[in-house]
Amino acid sequence: MILASSLMFIQCTSSLDEGPQGLAGANGQNGVDGTDGVDGVDGTAECIACHNVQNKEHAQASYLLSVHAQETLHATQNAAKTEDFILTTSDYTNRTGCVECHTSGGYIDKMNGVTLKTGAGVAEHDPAYPAGKQAITCTTCHDKHSTFDFANDGFDFALRQALRPVALTAPNANYTIDMGSSNTCVNCHQPRGIPPTTATVKLSSRFGPHHGPQSTLLEGIQGALYVGSTAYPVPGSATHRSGASCTACHMGETTNGTDGAHSWHPTENACLACHSSEPTEVTGYAADMATLQGLLVAKGAFDATADAFTSNTVDLKVAQAAWNFALLREDRSHGIHNPNYAKALLKNSIEAAQ
Ligand code: HEC
Ligand code: HEC
Ligand code: HEC
Ligand code: HEC
Ligand code: HEC
Ligand code: HEC
Numbered sequence: 180m181i182l183a184s185s186l187m188f189i190q191c192t193s194s195l196d197e198g199p200q201g202l203a204g205a206n207g208q209n210g211v212d213g214t215d216g217v218d219g220v221d222g223t224a225e226c227i228a229c230h231n232v233q234n235k236e237h238a239q240a241s242y243l244l245s246v247h248a249q250e251t252l253h254a255t256q257n258a259a260k261t262e263d264f265i266l267t268t269s270d271y272t273n274r275t276g277c278v279e280c281h282t283s284g285g286y287i288d289k290m291n292g293v294t295l296k297t298g299a300g301v302a303e304h305d306p307a308y309p310a311g312k313q314a315i316t317c318t319t320c321h322d323k324h325s326t327f328d329f330a331n332d333g334f335d336f337a338l339r340q341a342l343r344p345v346a347l348t349a350p351n352a353n354y355t356i357d358m359g360s361s362n363t364c365v366n367c368h369q370p371r372g373i374p375p376t377t378a379t380v381k382l383s384s385r386f387g388p389h390h391g392p393q394s395t396l397l398e399g400i401q402g403a404l405y406v407g408s409t410a411y412p413v414p415g416s417a418t419h420r421s422g423a424s425c426t427a428c429h430m431g432e433t434t435n436g437t438d439g440a441h442s443w444h445p446t447e448n449a450c451l452a453c454h455s456s457e458p459t460e461v462t463g464y465a466a467d468m469a470t471l472q473g474l475l476v477a478k479g480a481f482d483a484t485a486d487a488f489t490s491n492t493v494d495l496k497v498a499q500a501a502w503n504f505a506l507l508r509e510d511r512s513h514g515i516h517n518p519n520y521a522k523a524l525l526k527n528s529i530e531a532a533q
Contacts, residue, residue, distance in 0.1 A: 216528040225329060229336075241433070242441035247315040265313070273308045280367040280391070282308040283319040290322075290339040290366075319389075320363050338363050349373050349401065356398055361425035365394040370506075374403035380498035382480055384487045387505030393425070396510045403499035403506075407527030417517040422453065447502075461514035467525040471504050474532035500532035 199438035242248050272278070275297050278285025283310050288295055296307030322339045326332040335341040345365040350373050356365050370388030380386075388401060397403035399414045417423065419428075431449035433439035439446035447457040475481035479491045480501045488501060503524040507514060514521030 193391070224437065225327075238441050241439065242317070243443070244437060244442035247443065249314070253382045267414035278308045278415065283315060283404055284308045286315070286319055286367070293493075333359060336360055340366060345369075345394075347395070349395075353405075356394060356423045359417065359426075361427075364425040364429075367391060368393040370395055370401055370518070374499040374502045375495060378490050378495055380495065381490065381492045382488045382498070382501065383490050384485075386488045387502060387509060389444065390509045392510050393516055396506065396512070396516045397425075399517050401506065402501040402520065402524045403528075405496060405499045405503075405527050405531040407530040409523040409526040411523045412519045414462070417520060419516060419518075420451070423449065427452075458515075461518045461521055464521065467522075467529065468504070468507065471525060471529050471532065474529060475501055475504060478532055480532075496531040503528040 254259065263453040272281035273285075278295060279289040280286065285295060298424070314449060320352060324337045325335050325342055329335075332340060337362070338360060340362045341360050343362065345362050346352035347356065347365075348367055349370050351514045356362070368391040370392040370464075372388055388395075392401060394477045397417065397420045399412055399417055399420070402411070404411055428445045428449045429439075429441045429443045430441065431446040433442075434447045438444035450457045470483060472483065475497070476483050478493060478496050478497045479489060480493050481487075481504070482489050493501070507521055509526065510516055514525075
């Protein structure tokens with residue numbers, strides 16, 4: 180515009196000096212109207228429902244109460260090595276085979292389809308993903324929205340994995356679980372091995388499905404299905420699976436400020452959707468677990484003092500009972516994730532270990 184007006188000025192001046200002013204050109208025709216844009220999403224309803232300071236602060240405050248946020252005690256061994264080396268999850272879980280669930284960087288690489296780094300394979304720590312606790316933080320789980328068409332595609336909460344089902348590690352990738360926003364949890368909270376199948380099994384302190392089998396217990400799979408007198412429920416049939424979800428129970432509205440949301444401690448509110456008060460026990464669970472433990476001790480499979488499996492070789496029936504004992508213990512919901520499946524596993528395992 181500055182250039183144009185200065186040219187006009189020059190033209191004016193010169194016309195005064197040198198001759199008559201020329202006529203202005205005719206106005207050009209109006210352009211054709213563009214097509215209407217797609218209506219924008221109603222910001223108040225769609226975006227601000229989640230995106231407001233209160234929600235963000237609530238997420239942050241509740242997250243700090245969670246186990247995910249804990250910088251677990253770091254190894255404290257003095258230089259002379261006279262103190263015990265305190266093993267925490269972090270101190271030996273930044274290794275190949277562990278990083279995708281135990282470090283933030285490993286999980287993000289896995290979600291992005293990046294081949295996991297293996298570093299130098301050092302015994303204690305794999306330097307590819309830094310040593311020390313890699314707390315599971317906001318950007319571990321959240322990334323970008325994969326859709327804004329929430330009405331048709333569902334809410335993705337900008338999670339790395341919400342609208343895609345999870346292909347399980349065990350039994351194999353053909354088994355998928357789709358639980359919406361809880362798919363995030365399934366990625367990490369799933370077992371890494373399959374129940375025993377051979378005629379005899381050598382046990383070890385590591386025997387079992389590994390610590391986070393919650394997803395498959397909820398689904399009602401991955402138990403060692405010894406055929407006893409109690410029928411196993413059909414996979415996926417538990418009401419806690421079909422009518423609730425990880426996020427429904429663990430991230431519901433807080434009851435008293437210490438649970439729910441990003442604390443991931445189950446809320447009583449979530450139970451009240453179906454129960455008249457918060458049920459605390461799966462009928463008979465504690466008694467049956469104690470009975471099963473006693474039988475496993477008698478068979479030389481479990482050492483009650485060490486609170487761990489022995490390294491004895493046992494027959495398949497005992498190994499199946501031992502697997503189910505480990506599965507239920509490591510799930511840590513005391514059977515609540517799938518009451519009927521837990522009851523069937525316990526009753527049949529007790530028969531198997533007689
Ligand atoms: C598929 C994901 C996954 C992989 C792979 C994985 N873990 Fe874990 N691990 C978990 C989850 C989830 C928990 C927490 C379970 C809980 O608290 O109920 C856990 C817990 C643990 C714990 C703490 C147990 C406790 O009783 O407090 C240790 C130790 C551990 N893992 C070691 C390892 C090691 C070592 C590797 C690699 C060889 C590994 N994990 C691989 C998911 C995984
Ligand atoms: C372990 C995975 C995980 C981590 C870590 C995590 N989130 Fe979330 N977040 C979720 C899931 C899953 C949902 C959806 C919950 C639902 O379905 O109701 C969610 C929902 C939200 C929401 C929308 C619901 C609401 O509370 O209004 C906000 C905001 C949010 N997260 C922010 C954060 C922030 C900030 C952090 C870090 C302090 C964080 N998240 C860490 C998994 C995670
Ligand atoms: C159901 C809850 C929810 C709704 C509805 C929602 N968001 Fe988000 N959004 C999140 C969460 C959770 C995050 C990640 C954590 C954070 O940043 O608070 C996020 C992250 C974002 C980000 C940063 C990451 C990115 O994708 O670039 C943008 C931008 C964003 N949202 C825009 C929007 C807009 C625009 C809308 C409305 C069309 C919207 N969101 C609706 C939950 C929601
Ligand atoms: C990146 C892997 C990962 C994801 C994703 C994840 N978790 Fe975890 N979670 C873990 C690990 C590992 C632990 C054990 C503590 C630790 O080392 O952080 C854990 C611990 C927990 C605990 C506490 C267990 C205890 O020992 O008291 C709960 C409850 C839990 N997770 C629930 C969830 C839910 C619900 C989701 C989905 C919204 C989820 N987690 C998503 C890996 C994950
Ligand atoms: C029906 C509600 C419900 C559903 C669905 C549910 N949980 Fe739980 N979960 C619980 C309850 C109740 C506990 C026991 C908490 C306690 O004993 O403090 C629990 C315990 C746990 C624990 C051990 C926590 C601890 O403090 O030791 C983890 C980890 C966990 N759940 C993860 C998950 C994951 C992952 C999913 C989805 C695959 C899931 N839960 C689905 C209600 C539920
Ligand atoms: C969607 C509805 C629903 C929700 C939500 C729900 N439950 Fe349940 N719950 C059931 C049903 C139905 C049963 C009976 C078993 C079945 O049908 O799978 C049950 C069974 C149980 C049992 C076994 C009771 C027994 O006598 O053995 C316990 C314990 C339990 N629920 C605890 C909880 C807790 C704790 C929560 C909240 C964190 C919760 N439930 C949330 C529907 C629900």
